[in-house]
Amino acid sequence: MRYDKYSIELNIVKSIIGSFCGESLLKLSLNVITMDIINGIKEYCPNIFFLHILIVSPEPFRDPIIPLICDLSSLKILHIQTKSFIFDSGTLAKVLGDFLTFVEYLFFDFFIDLLSFQYFTKNCKANLKKWIVIPNDNSLRKDYLSCVNNYQKVHNSLKVLGINKLLTFGWTSEEIEIVDLLKNQGVEVVASEELKYLFDF
Numbered sequence: 001m002r003y004d005k006y007s008i009e010l011n012i013v014k015s016i017i018g019s020f021c022g023e024s025l026l027k028l029s030l031n032v033i034t035m036d037i038i039n040g041i042k043e044y045c046p047n048i049f050f051l052h053i054l055i056v057s058p059e060p061f062r063d064p065i066i067p068l069i070c071d072l073s074s075l076k077i078l079h080i081q082t083k084s085f086i087f088d089s090g091t092l093a094k095v096l097g098d099f100l101t102f103v104e105y106l107f108f109d110f111f112i113d114l115l116s117f118q119y120f121t122k123n124c125k126a127n128l129k130k131w132i133v134i135p136n137d138n139s140l141r142k143d144y145l146s147c148v149n150n151y152q153k154v155h156n157s158l159k160v161l162g163i164n165k166l167l168t169f170g171w172t173s174e175e176i177e178i179v180d181l182l183k184n185q186g187v188e189v190v191a192s193e194e195l196k197y198l199f200d201f
Helices: 010-024 035-044 065-070 089-099 114-123 138-155 173-184
Strands: 027-030 050-055 077-082 105-112 130-135 160-163 188-191
Touching (some): 035 065, 077 089, 089 105, 114 130, 114 138, 130 138, 138 173, 173 188
Parallel strands (some): 050 077, 077 105, 130 160, 160 188
């Protein structure tokens, strides 16, 4: 099911979710995110396992919307897009690092700075299995890979890491060493395009 600001009035979304979806709702795509909508999903849709959200304004950070999403215990696949020119997406990564618990497949569909990415990998409690990351600085990709390697040492859950296709070419010797370390821990590093089908709505 897909909801956006052009197709439906916000004040009836929660009622529709409760009345017509309920336990049968498994996949949902939103580009309007409010506390009422997320509370409606939590209350009426205990089996939802796939959520795609497009964040187009800073509002989700003014209320505990992201922590509430992270608290959906049935949610296993999370695809988050942002209009990165509107706000600092690093804040989003840090909030996810603090609260994400149940998700197994994660797509960071936004550029994320290294410090925020480090924070996420150090604090995230979720045992991710498949993960797409978009670094915002090609010159620091070794450091991003190191963060993932450190995450895997703690969680030992990751099976596939997808990164921007352009970043999979021309590995340096240091980067190849980290990729090999990931492989030795059971992680396959692929171009993100190879994983995107998992996050298609």
